[in-house]
Amino acid sequence: MEIRRLRLLREFADRGSIGAVAEAMHMTPSAVSQQLKVLAGEAGVELLEPDGRRIRLTPAGQALVLRADEVIAAVDRAHEEMAAYSSGHSMVRLAMFPSGASLLLPAVLDNAAESGIDVTAFHLDVGYPEAPPALADFDIVVTHRDERMPAVTDPRVHVTELMREPLDVIVSGSSDLAHRRTIDVTDLADRDWISVEGGFPVDDVLLSISALTGVAPRVTQRMLDFTTIEALVAADHGIALMPRFAARHPGVVPLELKGVRAARVYESLTRPRPRKAVSAIEDHLREAVIGLPDRESPRGRAAAATDKKDNQPEGDAE
Structure with missing residues (x-):
């Protein structure tokens, strides 16, 4: 089995379609399909099968991808060592x-x-x-995830946990909560929230707050940039959950959240x-x-x- 064909099989496992593999490898779809057919012939077993209008890996194809990962990793390590000697x-x-x-x-x-x-x-x-x-x-x-996920x-995929970063509630310096050091989740039921888009750890914790209080958080704005979220909080447009190391704005006050596990895990x-x-x-x-x-x-x-x-x-x- 040639290493280049094993790479194509791995690309298919990663990207999910012949077209995506062709684009990533700068080949035509027909050339990718032909090389995968040759690989199947070398393996002596079908590696792909129909899945509706698409195709997917067979169980044998999935098993070969795991071996392809090992072979490609070994070859890449060899190339790396030779390159290190050279440069x-x-x-x-x-x-x-x-x-x-x-x-x-x-x-x-x-x-x-x-x-x-x-x-x-x-x-x-x-x-x-x-x-x-x-x-x-x-x-x-x-990447990062809600610690309960x-x-x-x-x-x-090899996963290495790097750290746990608590999430704090940030309020404006002029807020009626700014004098506090901690805040209980039950005290936040009737507040305007500024949050990130759904699917990210910060928003997952808001869902936990909803489950505990029985009140859905009133999210008035959703932003992907923490700097913008802090600026809105500092201007009294709401409160927000903020990863502890991300809070930098001098106009916001971080409060430690009580009553719910609130952290994101770096991996x-x-x-x-x-x-x-x-x-x-x-x-x-x-x-x-x-x-x-x-x-x-x-x-x-x-x-x-x-x-x-x-x-x-x-x-x-x-």
């Missing part, structure tokens, strides 16, 4: 959701440069179920048995998490950030 550098394609990237990526890039690894980073902000398929295009996908279970997704450079970048992600300040108290973290800024020499504030 001294390896390359890793890293996809991260925006707020996670702003938090962890600078330290990862610093450590990667010292390790001789070239990292090409991309923003990828999708719901948790859509994260594993992105491994068709990236070596590592850093089970981690992905797929023999073709790193790779293929099983990744290249050495990919494993090294995962190590750098864990090191970046270790280097973060204490996550236990929203007020304590804000105070620490203020103290650090106040103690900077003049001219270093930016």
Whole structure:
């Protein structure tokens, strides 16, 4: 079995259609189909079968994809080692959701440069179920989920938990709640909310609040950018759930939420048995998490950030 045909089979498993494989591999659909037929002949068993108007992997095809992952990983590791001997550098394609990237990526890039690894980073902000398929295009996908949602279970995906980040309620500095340090979920039933779109961890926690209080949160605006959400909260247009490290606006006050589990879990997704450079970048992600300040108290973290800024020499504030 030729490695290039195994790659086409894996691409089909990742992308789900001959057309998508053809586009990704810069081939014609007929050429992809022909090569997969040749692979089936080499395997001695059908690898694809009709599924309505589409086609899908047979059980034998699914089994071969798992072996293809192993073979391709071994070949890629060999290529990486030879390239390292030649140039001294390896390359890793890293996809991260925006707020996670702003938090962890600078330290990862610093450590990667010292390790001789070239990292090409991309923003990828999708719901948790859509994260594993992105491994068709990236070596590592850093994603996040509501902590009550089970981690992905797929023999073709290796999951590494990086950290748990609490979600706080943020209110404006002029709010009647701003003097508090904590807030119980039952005190939030009759408030205007600003949230993210459905399918993301923050909105999942709002659904839990609805289940506990019996009152559906009154969401007046939905935004995908935390900076915009903070600005709206600071201007008294509502309250919001905010990941603890994402809250930066001086006009908002974070309150620790009581009465419901509220956190998002960061995960790193790779293929099983990744290249050495990919494993090294995962190590750098864990090191970046270790280097973060204490996550236990929203007020304590804000105070620490203020103290650090106040103690900077003049001219270093930016």
